[in-house]
Amino acid sequence: MLYQRSSALFDEAYKYIPGGVNSPVRAFKSVGGVPVFMKSAKGAYMTDADDNVYIDYINSWGPAILGHTHPVVLEAIKKQAEKGFSYGTPSELETEIAKLIVENVPNIDQIRMVSSGTEACMSAIRLARGFTGRDKIIKFEGCYHGHSDSFLIKAGSGAATFGNPNSPGVTAGTAKDTLLARYNDIEQVEDLFRHNQGEIAAIIVEPVAGNMGCVLPENNFLQNLRKLCDENGALLIFDEVMTGFRLGFGGAQEVYNVKADLVTYGKVIGGGLPVGAFAGRNEIMNHLAPKGAVYQAGTLSGNPLAMRAGLTTLELIRKDENFYQNINKTTETLDFEIGKILNSKNIEHRINRKGSMMSIFFHINAVSNFDEAANANHALFNNFFHQLLANGIYLPPSGYETWFISDAIKEKEIDRTLEVIRKFEYS
Numbered sequence: 353m354l355y356q357r358s359s360a361l362f363d364e365a366y367k368y369i370p371g372g373v374n375s376p377v378r379a380f381k382s383v384g385g386v387p388v389f390m391k392s393a394k395g396a397y398m399t400d401a402d403d404n405v406y407i408d409y410i411n412s413w414g415p416a417i418l419g420h421t422h423p424v425v426l427e428a429i430k431k432q433a434e435k436g437f438s439y440g441t442p443s444e445l446e447t448e449i450a451k452l453i454v455e456n457v458p459n460i461d462q463i464r465m466v467s468s469g470t471e472a473c474m475s476a477i478r479l480a481r482g483f484t485g486r487d488k489i490i491k492f493e494g495c496y497h498g499h500s501d502s503f504l505i506k507a508g509s510g511a512a513t514f515g516n517p518n519s520p521g522v523t524a525g526t527a528k529d530t531l532l533a534r535y536n537d538i539e540q541v542e543d544l545f546r547h548n549q550g551e552i553a554a555i556i557v558e559p560v561a562g563n564m565g566c567v568l569p570e571n572n573f574l575q576n577l578r579k580l581c582d583e584n585g586a587l588l589i590f591d592e593v594m595t596g597f598r599l600g601f602g603g604a605q606e607v608y609n610v611k612a613d614l615v616t617y618g619k620v621i622g623g624g625l626p627v628g629a630f631a632g633r634n635e636i637m638n639h640l641a642p643k644g645a646v647y648q649a650g651t652l653s654g655n656p657l658a659m660r661a662g663l664t665t666l667e668l669i670r671k672d673e674n675f676y677q678n679i680n681k682t683t684e685t686l687d688f689e690i691g692k693i694l695n696s697k698n699i700e701h702r703i704n705r706k707g708s709m710m711s712i713f714f715h716i717n718a719v720s721n722f723d724e725a726a727n728a729n730h731a732l733f734n735n736f737f738h739q740l741l742a743n744g745i746y747l748p749p750s751g752y753e754t755w756f757i758s759d760a761i762k763e764k765e766i767d768r769t770l771e772v773i774r775k776f777e778y779s
């Protein structure tokens with residue numbers, strides 16, 4: 353494959369856009385090489401600026417669960433566009449999508465739309481703080497909740513104590529209110545509650561983590577978080593930006609049968625247009641402006657084009673009663689068959705999978721937290737990534753990311769993917 357045009361486009365972009373990209377991981381910094389510039393996407397495939405075609409396992413980092421540019425969603429967006437791009441007023445469409453979600457997702461009475469997952473998580477913790485009158489939150493190492501200040505915190509020398517900012521620009525004052533614990537380590541969470549009694553507003557967690565590669569909750573981790581929140585008067589926030597409408601229509605709450613107090617959404621909820629949302633019980637959501645005192649707003653919140661794309665996507669999913677069964681089965685097949693191939697090549701690995709999310713870790717046999725994810729052989733992942741890319745298979749460009757399987761990936765695409773992996777040369 354040739355990447356001449358991508359290369360030229362990257363050079364040009366580099367002059368005008370910081371690092372040449374509008375979101376860092378796109379720059380291929382982790383895997384090396386020149387990022388591939390896409391020019392179109394349809395179904396299971398993306399086409400780059402040099403006309404190379406790829407089977408896509410990122411799917412825009414999750415939103416394109418139906419595959420790219422689904423014809424029904426496309427038609428709905430076109431029709432909506434003729435009626436206006438943005439009103440800045442309420443519209444019936446917003447109630448329609450809110451009603452569909454509230455009626456079909458457990459434990460939520462009201463939902464507020466925003467324009468990204470970052471906004472959703474940032475607003476959810478503000479609401480949790482406003483509701484409880486407490487300042488501190490607990491987050492887990494390796495979980496990502498968007499780039500608002502409170503979440504860009506990493507632990508000091510492995511201790512789950514007060515965090516240090518891991519981005520310049522995040523103040524020490526903000527960092528001190530974010531407490532860190534290891535994912536799947538309930539004892540660290542218990543310790544944090546013990547040492548910060550009456551001060552913790554909320555725990556925020558990715559119920560299935562997707563930002564350190566795919567890492568599953570183990571040993572009733574989510575149930576135990578629920579219990580600790582109840583015992584300590586803190587709220588449990590599920591960040592379902594990845595898992596919402598992906599693990600099932602009711603997301604991780606439904607799949608793991610654990611009630612969250614607040615839930616954040618993004619990705620699938622907007623069907624590829626910029627949407628995020630946060631939701632919860634009346635008792636909590638009533639604290640939001642204009643009803644309550646916790647302020648939150650957005651010029652483009654509930655944007656009609658975005659709402660139409662999201663609503664149509666969610667309706668299509670709901671209409672197909674085998675939807676989740678099918679994408680989960682596709683993912684299971686990939687997991688199983690890739691595992692067989694890697695075993696036949698004696699490449700030690702671990703594939704973590706939940707529903708239609710999965711990732712491969714090399715040279716390690718279990719990954720249940722960030723340290724273990726970091727101990728995987730990332731150089732080998734980078735090698736794997738580039739060999740697949742050169743053969744038209746597009747994986748997320750980092751061993752810390754999750755593959756998102758879409759409904760457009762069928763037998764033909766799986767066969768082709770496996771054929772390429774069979775030729776993988778381990779050097």
Ligand code: PMP
Pocket residue numbers: 413468469470471473496497498499558562563591592593594618619628
């Ligand atoms: N939470 C999670 C779990 C995410 O994966 C992401 C983005 N990948 C976000 C929040 C932030 O969403 P956005 O990029 O739309 O701001």
